[in-house]
Amino acid sequence: MNDVHAPTHDHDPDHDHELGFWRKYVFSVDHKVIGIQYGITALVFLFTGFCLAMLMRWQLAYPGEPLPIIGGLFSEATMPNGVMLPEFYNSLGAMHGTIMVFLGIVPLAVGAFGNYVLPLQIGAPDMAFPKLNMASYWCFLAGGIVMLCSFLAPGGAANSGWTAYPPLADIATTGQTVWLIAMVFLITSSLLGSINFIVTTIQLRAEGLTFFRMPFFVWAQLVTAFLLLLAFPPLEAAAVLQLMDRLADTSFFLPSGLVVDGQPLEVAGGGSPLLWQHLFWFLAHPEVYVLILPAMGIVAEVIANNTRKPLFGYRGMVYATLFLGFMSFMVWAHHMFLTGMGTSISAFFQATTMIISIPSVIILSNLFISLWGGSIRFSIPMLFALGFLPMFGIGGLTGLPLGLTATDIPLHDTYYVIGHFHYVVAPGTIMALFAGIYFWYPKITGRHMNKTLGHIHFWGTLVCMNGIFFPMLIQGLNGVSRRLYDGGASYEFAEPVLYLNKIMSHSSWTLGLFQFFFIVNFFMSLRTGERAEENPWQATTLDWQTPTPPPHGNFTQTPVVHHGPYEYSHPDLKQGDYLPQNLELEA
Amino acid sequence: MQIPYTVETRPDTGLHNSKLGIWLFLASEVMLFGALFSSYILLRINSPDWPAGHEVLNVPIAAFNTVVLISSSITVLLAWGAVKFNEFKKFRLYLGLTILLAFVFMIAKAYEYNAKFSHGLYPSTDNFLGIYFTLTGLHGLHVVGGLVVMIYFWGPGSGMFHSEPKHFADRIEVAGIYWHFVDLVWIFLFPVLYLL
Ligand code: HEM
Ligand SMILES: [Cu+2]
Numbered sequence: 001m002n003d004v005h006a007p008t009h010d011h012d013p014d015h016d017h018e019l020g021f022w023r024k025y026v027f028s029v030d031h032k033v034i035g036i037q038y039g040i041t042a043l044v045f046l047f048t049g050f051c052l053a054m055l056m057r058w059q060l061a062y063p064g065e066p067l068p069i070i071g072g073l074f075s076e077a078t079m080p081n082g083v084m085l086p087e088f089y090n091s092l093g094a095m096h097g098t099i100m101v102f103l104g105i106v107p108l109a110v111g112a113f114g115n116y117v118l119p120l121q122i123g124a125p126d127m128a129f130p131k132l133n134m135a136s137y138w139c140f141l142a143g144g145i146v147m148l149c150s151f152l153a154p155g156g157a158a159n160s161g162w163t164a165y166p167p168l169a170d171i172a173t174t175g176q177t178v179w180l181i182a183m184v185f186l187i188t189s190s191l192l193g194s195i196n197f198i199v200t201t202i203q204l205r206a207e208g209l210t211f212f213r214m215p216f217f218v219w220a221q222l223v224t225a226f227l228l229l230l231a232f233p234p235l236e237a238a239a240v241l242q243l244m245d246r247l248a249d250t251s252f253f254l255p256s257g258l259v260v261d262g263q264p265l266e267v268a269g270g271g272s273p274l275l276w277q278h279l280f281w282f283l284a285h286p287e288v289y290v291l292i293l294p295a296m297g298i299v300a301e302v303i304a305n306n307t308r309k310p311l312f313g314y315r316g317m318v319y320a321t322l323f324l325g326f327m328s329f330m331v332w333a334h335h336m337f338l339t340g341m342g343t344s345i346s347a348f349f350q351a352t353t354m355i356i357s358i359p360s361v362i363i364l365s366n367l368f369i370s371l372w373g374g375s376i377r378f379s380i381p382m383l384f385a386l387g388f389l390p391m392f393g394i395g396g397l398t399g400l401p402l403g404l405t406a407t408d409i410p411l412h413d414t415y416y417v418i419g420h421f422h423y424v425v426a427p428g429t430i431m432a433l434f435a436g437i438y439f440w441y442p443k444i445t446g447r448h449m450n451k452t453l454g455h456i457h458f459w460g461t462l463v464c465m466n467g468i469f470f471p472m473l474i475q476g477l478n479g480v481s482r483r484l485y486d487g488g489a490s491y492e493f494a495e496p497v498l499y500l501n502k503i504m505s506h507s508s509w510t511l512g513l514f515q516f517f518f519i520v521n522f523f524m525s526l527r528t529g530e531r532a533e534e535n536p537w538q539a540t541t542l543d544w545q546t547p548t549p550p551p552h553g554n555f556t557q558t559p560v561v562h563h564g565p566y567e568y569s570h571p572d573l574k575q576g577d578y579l580p581q582n583l584e585l586e587a
Numbered sequence: 588m589q590i591p592y593t594v595e596t597r598p599d600t601g602l603h604n605s606k607l608g609i610w611l612f613l614a615s616e617v618m619l620f621g622a623l624f625s626s627y628i629l630l631r632i633n634s635p636d637w638p639a640g641h642e643v644l645n646v647p648i649a650a651f652n653t654v655v656l657i658s659s660s661i662t663v664l665l666a667w668g669a670v671k672f673n674e675f676k677k678f679r680l681y682l683g684l685t686i687l688l689a690f691v692f693m694i695a696k697a698y699e700y701n702a703k704f705s706h707g708l709y710p711s712t713d714n715f716l717g718i719y720f721t722l723t724g725l726h727g728l729h730v731v732g733g734l735v736v737m738i739y740f741w742g743p744g745s746g747m748f749h750s751e752p753k754h755f756a757d758r759i760e761v762a763g764i765y766w767h768f769v770d771l772v773w774i775f776l777f778p779v780l781y782l783l
Contacts, residue, residue, distance in 0.1 A: 125588050125590065128590060130590070191612075244721055270713065
């Protein structure tokens, strides 16, 4: 095979020191720089989305009371005298959901970790299409900025929920149009990104790295990329149709005879609000696997490394992931049991939903069983990975009753749903992402993060997360609806569980405080962290077999892979307890 | 640093990067237009008075445009062949013809749109016209995208023909695959909107 990695080319157009500051750090085509750009941007958005949630939590705990100090910073149109207006609460809810999902978690899990780690783990010098990679980041940033700017639109940001259901969204204020335009940017970005990830994984694997020798993280990213590739276009179609409804006065989602504010709406009518829901959930269900699969990939890497033994049932996990990806396109209407689709359609989607829970259970159980008999190193990444397992477990199990009509009909649109999916994405995915940050930080920066601060961050986060989201499940079971501006205060039946609102809100603000330990640690360790060598965790995968931090082009020597990804504690090893993928077992 | 398999094919997959890339891109395009066609079906079965396409739209022009696009699919194939046989003049001729045909298509389309507007028929008139303008408009954007790429390869990008003939042939092939897809979408759109 021709060896194009080797630095034998006499003319090398993008060699390191020929690049200026702008090409090297800003408009870079290097996957590592782009990964870091994605990571920083996504962390900022994640924090922004979190701030919006903390604001909402004030209104939920103390409905109608002025927010001290910070409340004075807001305009008359949003929080007059520090008291939140209902429209503003709705905007906060819609923007929190949108920012967290599309601008926080996905760019961090896929854009940042995928970009930085995936090419390294498969032994590639970069992504297959570096320029496309850069375009994808800038498209994402543009979409993010447009999305944030929508707060400045007349009438405020989008306020029809992150699901943007028509007819409400069709007749909402200008912010909704801005939301749709931002979504088109974000969809384009993820389209470019997903093509790049798939081509890179299939084409640029190092010699000897067969599919079943790829680390589980790579598999998770590959399946995620397929989900993004195939699920986002229908949302793009839906966004185009909604834009047409809003800008060209079509009535794709507007039924005949709609009356708004006592006035009949002057449109042709004949459209179908349900059409939007089908198109939206055709994306948004696979999207939840986009939120969780990369997290599982990270956790798998951290667990194998810190238990010092191979993952239990690696092949089974890979098959489960493939099956999960495939099935995720066939469950979307379980979000629509209350729309009157008809019982036979409901029956179909209940069945597929129960089936898709099987592969998730396989993956989670395998991760749990992998702990069995390991001599576990309780490093900071490992703590977060261990925290992920039960949290995701709660999220998954609480989802089952939502997949069956008998139980979903009373639970739909209550705080139980909010509790359920937050367990998946917040204590679940976010814990896994933290695990990933603590795990790869030494590779990226050449320094370790501080352990003491890490411990405080972990325990604080774990406790507060449960303080926020467990009471939601209880409130929901008591019938408190989601998207209530006053957190249920005006409903008599909610009275017995109203005190929980304060617990949840105070937990969320305390969670905010604990994040400062992370932020300080993140920046301080850049300068003062303990120096990390090439392979500080004694890991087997190729991402650790490069200099720290990896240079442009990644590998000093083109890697050749000789065996599977997790050769830890192999009985034939002469010295040490691990065998990197690019080394042969000495006979 | 150079990315492997940009030009050569990888032995075990039998593909070079951009060829795999374009097929993946088309897979997502299938989902995009698939979703829009599904929306069309849902809107139509929900509607009590869906008009017959040929009574509202201009079938002869659309038929003419179908012939134009199919011919352009053939010329783009010939252009690729010409690169393979290293015949630069022929390549310029055939790709130029393709570009010309794409322009003819867009002009006919613009004429059609104009005729609709002058009769007071807008996307907001009813959902049939709404989906008609949305689908053909989106298809038109794809034609424009293809035009930009082909004009680039015909003009400023054609230097690569001599410097890296293999790479250039691959690029024309990839552009051609995309162009066939744009053609294919129209072949669905024509009967669905104009005839059924
Ligand atoms: C970690 C701290 C978080 C807190 C305190 C929090 C809090 C909240 C609250 C109070 C609501 C509104 C409930 C309602 O009014 O119905 C909400 C909704 C939501 N959250 Fe979070 N959340 C957090 C993290 C996340 C994360 C990480 C994600 C996503 C990936 C997320 C996604 C959503 C979505 C999609 C909604 C629904 C928005 C809508 O109703 O349209 N949240 N969250
Ligand atoms: Cu779902």
